[in-house]
Amino acid sequence: MSQNRRDFLKTVAAIGTSAGALSALSPNKVKAKSPENLSEERMGVLVDATVCIGCRKCEWACRGAHDIENGNIQDYADEKVFETNRRPDYDNLTIVNRYESSDEKLSNVKLQCMHCDHPACVSACIVGAISKKKNGSVVWDTDMCIGCRYCMVACPFQIPAFEYHKALDPKIVKCDFCDERTMEGKLPACTAICPVEALTYGKREDLLIEAKRRFKNNPDRYYQHIFGEHEIGGTSWLYIADKDLAGTVFPKLDNRTAPGVSESIQHGLFAYFVPPVAVYALLGGIMWLTKDKKKTEGK
Amino acid sequence: MKVTIKILLLLFICSLSVSAQIQSLAKHAQMNIDCKSCHVCDTPTKADPCLILCPRYKLEVVRHSPDEGPDHIIIDKIKVEKDLYKPVQFSHRLHSEMSLMSGGCSSCHHFNPPGNIVECSECHEPNRARTDLSKPDLKGAYHRQCMDCHYSWDAKVECADCHELNSSETESVRLEAMPSKSHPKVKEPEKIVYETGSDEGDLVTFFHNEHISLFNLECTDCHSNESCAQCHSQKEKVERPILADAHENCSACHDTEDDCTSCHMEMERAPFNHFKSSGFSLKKYHSDVSCISCHTAGGGFTGLNKNCISCHNFEDEDFDHGVTGLTLDDIHIENECADCHTETVYSKVSCDTCHDEDITYPASLPGTKK
Structure with missing residues (x-):
């Protein structure tokens, strides 16, 4: 096949642009954007599982604070619920599970939205309905939500729930860190009611110091790791316990932010609009080359 | 300019007074320190120094016998408008008696400088929304104090076990029973046979009842660091841990260095019989007499x-x-x-x-x- 200088240059140009597009796709080169308002002053909760007694008063208070029928507080002493491993759902924004370890020691762990510092749900939401607030809470705008449920898939903790039982106007629901209450200066409902103060509300950075202080003062009491300090880039809710919670209560998670990988691919695809242009340029180039060939064949 | 000099001078005096304080605490009253920087009251005395309290750990210097403390305490420091529960009536005497076998007063009174007994509320704030996160708030401190033991032996403990409901119409009967309430007598084992795996003899038969009755021992003479769960466990039976230094409790009276075979045997040992050992029967008049009232010479139980x-x-x-x-x-x-x-x-x-x-x-x- 004969190839003139002009054809050669065209091909090189096309390959060059497509290579550029590919490099833009590579996740290592592009970093996920951290939320612009990730404040040093953001709040969090330190959950001390060694203190929790599994009374489930937090569940009662949480329902009450979110206008969910919560019934009689004394009914929550029923321990039968611990027989099944529960997940937060549309009716229970937080739940307490009981885990029995090999040494027959019981530990109770409260689960709810972790209010990640780099939330995967915020990244996945295609209409931008979810946002991470300055005070640390991850909240969402029900009016903007279109019910695509991408946030449910994206969440590494499988927290957002959907009102599947509602035929009309089903909504996404999850723990909102009692956003209304905290704006009024009140504590989140669960932390306010906890009889043993297993839940400590405070500035995230203060809570990290406090957790490490507890490790130091009671080295035998704790497994020396704060779950949520680094996991998936850090969470507002931090957990300490007598054993490793990763792999049992929580999934084993990387320290890289959850949206880091997905966003780098997604954003890389459209970075400065170079890759799309490059792809079209490549396709155009191929078309042009093919057209040339046909002309030669026709002659 | 004058202001700057004044400030510098003030700072200098302050630093002097602080270093002086470190040099000699004994004469600190003569120093130029504001008393209120350490003391709460106007006239601190040795008996009541009324020191400003700080969160500290394991600093307990006040010791009482259970009889000296209050029989019961009504815990009513936390009040909310619509209280679900009545104030808790805490049987202090009963708890302090038991605490003697498991860590003593300091298992609850974990910080108490000389002087009066420090109430929980003097250190633990009633307000949960607070800046100092190093101590639990008052409600948390109370509940943790109780639940650390009560939950460890029975996860089924319910609120109503301690809190009487405000809605309940029955008059409180607990309080009346409380002064006389003390821990039910512990059913002591007659004997414990330890399988030691020792070459000197596998079995050590420990006659618990003999040691108590013959030597007039109090429970706390041996049991001083037990956990409550040792007896109060939700599990059927807590495996008694093999003593790290198995001889620790015995060597106070027995020669555990050289005389192994007195305790270590291949067979279970028969109970002690004074007639068999000494030829002197205790049956008639001496059965209720403690050993040391006759064997007065300290240490050995040689023939009389x-x-x-x-x-x-x-x-x-x-x-x-x-x-x-x-x-x-x-x-x-x-x-x-x-x-x-x-x-x-x-x-x-x-x-x-x-x-x-x-x-x-x-x-x-x-x-x-x-």
Whole structure:
């Protein structure tokens, strides 16, 4: 096949642009954007599982604070619920599970939205309905939500729930860190009611110091790791316990932010609009080359 | 300019006073320190220094016996408008008695400088929304104090076990029963057989009942660092941990260095029998007597003289012959001991000092026998 200088240059140009597009796709080169308002002053909760007694008063208070029928507080002493491993759902924004370890020691762990510092749900939401607030809470705008449920898939903790039982106007629901209450200066409902103060509300950075202080003062009491300090880039809710919670209560998670990988691919695809242009340029180039060939064949 | 000099001067004085304070705390009253920087009250005394409290750990210097403390405490520091529960009536005496076997007063009173007993509320704030996160708030502190033990032995403990509902119409009966309430008597084991795996002899038979009754031991003499769950466990049986230093409790009295075979045997040991070991039966009069009231020499339990007078002083005018089981009649009670007991072995009696041969002991009695 004969190839003139002009054809050669065209091909090189096309390959060059497509290579550029590919490099833009590579996740290592592009970093996920951290939320612009990730404040040093953001709040969090330190959950001390060694203190929790599994009374489930937090569940009662949480329902009450979110206008969910919560019934009689004394009914929550029923321990039968611990027989099944529960997940937060549309009716229970937080739940307490009981885990029995090999040494027959019981530990109770409260689960709810972790209010990640780099939330995967915020990244996945295609209409931008979810946002991470300055005070640390991850909240969402029900009016903007279109019910695509991408946030449910994206969440590494499988927290957002959907009102599947509602035929009309089903909504996404999850723990909102009692956003209304905290704006009024009140504590989140669960932390306010906890009889043993297993839940400590405070500035995230203060809570990290406090957790490490507890490790130091009671080295035998704790497994020396704060779950949520680094996991998936850090969470507002931090957990300490007598054993490793990763792999049992929580999934084993990387320290890289959850949206880091997905966003780098997604954003890389459209970075400065170079890759799309490059792809079209490549396709155009191929078309042009093919057209040339046909002309030669026709002659 | 003058202001700057004044400030510098002030700072200098301050630094001097601080270094002086470190040099000699003994004479700190004469120093130029504001008393209020350490003391709460105007006139601190040695008995009541009214120091400003800080969160500290394991600093407990006040010790009381359970009897000195209050029988019960009504915990009513936390009040909210619509309180679901009545104030908790805490049986302080009962708890302090038990605490003697598991860490003592400091298991609850974990910080108490000299002076009065510090109330929880003096350190733990009633307000949960607070800046100092290093201590739980008052509600958390109360509940943790109770639940640390109560939850560890029974996860099924319910709120109503301590809190009476405000809605309940029945009048409180707990409080009336509380002063007399003390821990039910612990059912002590008769014996424990330890399988030690020792070459000197596998089995060590420990007679718990003998050690208590023979040596007048209190529970706390041996049990001082037990956990409540040792007895109060939700599980059927808590495996008793093998003592790290198994001899620790024994070596205070027994020679555990050289004399192994006194305790370590291949078979279970029979209970201690004073007659078998010494030839002196304790059955008649001495069964209720503690060992040390006869074996007064500290340490060893060497043989004693079997003669009664080696321990008893019968010459005493007040001696009541009735304790022997024979109450003397009016005639014989006037006698001297030696009139009948001609030998020092008091079980032997001779009547012929006064009587004819036809009157002998025990066919004829000088009184009435029980």
